Structures are given as C-alpha cells and as structure tokens.
Amino acid sequence: MLPTEPTFLAVQQTSGVTHIGDHFDIEVLALAPLANASPDELVLGFGFNTQLGGTGAAQFLGSSINPLFNDISTQDGVNLAAAGLAFPGLSANDVGSFISLAVLHFQAIAAGNLNIAITSDLHDLNQGLIFLNQGSLAINTSVGFNIITAVPLPPSLLLFVSGLVVGFGGIRKRAAYLHRP
16 A cells, blocks of 8 residues: 655665675655645656665665656766756656656675665755655655675585586596597
C-alpha cells in the first residue's frame, strides 16, 4: 500500500551478500510525490547528498539520473550526489504513484555495517523535491547493509583443482598419442 503523503525510499538494487570490491547500486524513490497537492502541481526537480556511516566503508562512484530529469549534479554551484531538473515540470500523469529519482553507484572498500543516508538541506535551493507551487520537501531516507570480506578458497581446494587440471592434461596427451596413425 502506498503512503498518503510523499515519502522517500532508498533500495539496494543488488540482493545477496556484498563483498569488499563489489560494485553496488542504491535506487532513490519518491513514493506518492504529488499526494495532497493541487491538481495543477508539478515536480520541477530534486537534489540530495549522501552520507556514509558505520564500520564498513564504500566509495561513491557517481549517479544515474532518471531520464525524465536533466542531470545537474555536477554543474557549477550544485555539486550534489544527485540532482535533476524537469522542464516544464512533471505532472501526476508523468510521475504516477512513485518515481525513481536516481540510482547511486558505489564500490565496497571495507568490511562492516554500512549505512548510506540520503539527505537534503532545504536552505539550498537545489535540494529536496522541488515543486512549482508549494515549498520543497526534504529528501531523507537511508539504507543499511553488511559488507563482508571475500572468503578465500582453502589451499587444499586449490591443490585439488590444479591436480585435476594437470591429470586431465596428461590423460588427453596419452590418449592422443595412443590414437596416432
């Protein structure tokens, strides 16, 4: 069931375990972005930053902005994790009951619990969910997960596999030798 007021959600797109060195994505969604708004209201843009916390660590690699918006993340004076403008604006028909704002790209660099907070400062005109007729809404959400170290293969398994490779190589050579004309 969708919320009755605008709500923001951060979702890790890859399921399963995240290891050091893995690349992973976080999708930021606006649920019911035009709930309780007048019928002529439009979404004009959005902007937010990320804050990483916890015992794990990741490197921010960039973002992919929803194609309904023009990416302004790195324009002079903006410099946000993700920001986009939609001109002349997006109506309720364009956004529906939810809209993906951006996908954030990271690489895991240290093991531990990692919390990625998505935040906006409404004192900055480029941040929040920005509307035509009403004030901006703060985008605040987070996602947490565990980064683990890769489990190395036991040396005995490596010896076994290399022995199989060498053994099969010898069998093929001998079979080829025996079947020569």
